[in-house]
Amino acid sequence: MVKPTDRVVATENEPLKKLAEVRDLNFYYSGKHALKNINLPVYEKKVTALIGPSGCGKTTLLRCFNRMHDLYPGNRYEGEIWLGDDPPRNLLQMDPIEVRMQIGMVFQKPNPFPKSIYENVAYGLRVRGINNRAILDEVVERSLRNAALWDEVKDRLEEPGTSLSGGQQQRLCIARALATDPALILFDEPTSALDPIATVSIENLIVELKDQVTILIVTHNMQQAIRISQFTAFMYLGEIVEYNETMSIFTKPVEQKTADYVSGRFG
Numbered sequence: 039m040v041k042p043t044d045r046v047v048a049t050e051n052e053p054l055k056k057l058a059e060v061r062d063l064n065f066y067y068s069g070k071h072a073l074k075n076i077n078l079p080v081y082e083k084k085v086t087a088l089i090g091p092s093g094c095g096k097t098t099l100l101r102c103f104n105r106m107h108d109l110y111p112g113n114r115y116e117g118e119i120w121l122g123d124d125p126p127r128n129l130l131q132m133d134p135i136e137v138r139m140q141i142g143m144v145f146q147k148p149n150p151f152p153k154s155i156y157e158n159v160a161y162g163l164r165v166r167g168i169n170n171r172a173i174l175d176e177v178v179e180r181s182l183r184n185a186a187l188w189d190e191v192k193d194r195l196e197e198p199g200t201s202l203s204g205g206q207q208q209r210l211c212i213a214r215a216l217a218t219d220p221a222l223i224l225f226d227e228p229t230s231a232l233d234p235i236a237t238v239s240i241e242n243l244i245v246e247l248k249d250q251v252t253i254l255i256v257t258h259n260m261q262q263a264i265r266i267s268q269f270t271a272f273m274y275l276g277e278i279v280e281y282n283e284t285m286s287i288f289t290k291p292v293e294q295k296t297a298d299y300v301s302g303r304f305g
């Protein structure tokens with residue numbers, strides 16, 4: 039088996055810096071052992087894709103990064119998820135509220151809050167006690183621009199977020215995640231509820247965003263992983279079977295299971 043941390047990678051002749059690293063992670067839903075000995079680097083300002091058949095543990099792994107499993111009793115983590123290097127901190131030992139302030143999440147179905155477009159984006163700053171209108175205006179505009187939504191909504195910021203189209207709502211959720219300047223944004227199949235045109239706009243956005251923020255994305259769509267990610271982990275039955283640069287996973291996988299999956303022989 040190819041262990042992610044064994045592999046030294048240097049794409050495009052640029053040095054790679056780890057933003058986060060999962061080490062020997064196990065996760066249990068009450069009695070169910072859902073993640074088994076996961077090791078995974080997450081490189082800064084890159085897109086890392088998690089792929090694999092339904093039920094293999096992609097979403098479970100993603101949700102460990104923002105401690106979402108803490109919301110339900112009986113769930114248990116073992117191992118470490120390190121974030122940053124100054125000094126690195128184990129996310130699994132931190133206050134979950136503090137973790138969620140540094141790690142944003144975008145879900146399958148767009149989930150704007152029942153608030154105006156402006157207040158959806160300003161929400162994370164208000165939670166931190168920032169209510170200065172000039173600061174909020176600046177961050178709201180910058181975040182909406184970065185989410186490629188500003189031009190479409192700049193004249194209707196007081197309208198409800200739910201009045202937007204599905205693709206616009208997803209970009210609003212991305213703007214909301216960007217507003218707090220997170221180190222990492224988690225995307226859980228962000229285009230699965232969108233039409234093909236909205237999907238392309240979200241994919242283009244993710245490609246642009248990686249220059250500013252690190253991205254970890256779960257996708258069922260292998261073509262999407264190829265289009266937008268630099269690194270890919272293939273998961274099966276709660277384990278990472280293989281991790282490598284995306285092109286290697288899809289063109290010269292080492293493990294037979296990976297080869298079978300990426301060539302569509304199962305899944």
Ligand SMILES: Nc1ncnc2c1ncn2[C@@H]1O[C@H](COP(=O)(O)OP(=O)(O)OP(=O)(O)O)[C@@H](O)[C@H]1O
Pocket residue numbers: 067070072090091092093094095096097098099258
């Ligand atoms: N709340 C839960 N309680 C118990 N078991 C769960 C829970 N959520 C998920 N599981 C189980 O954990 C395993 C991993 O599920 P997970 O949703 O992470 O897979 P996935 O790869 O994201 O699947 P999909 O692609 O279908 O979304 C599955 O066996 C699933 O049945």
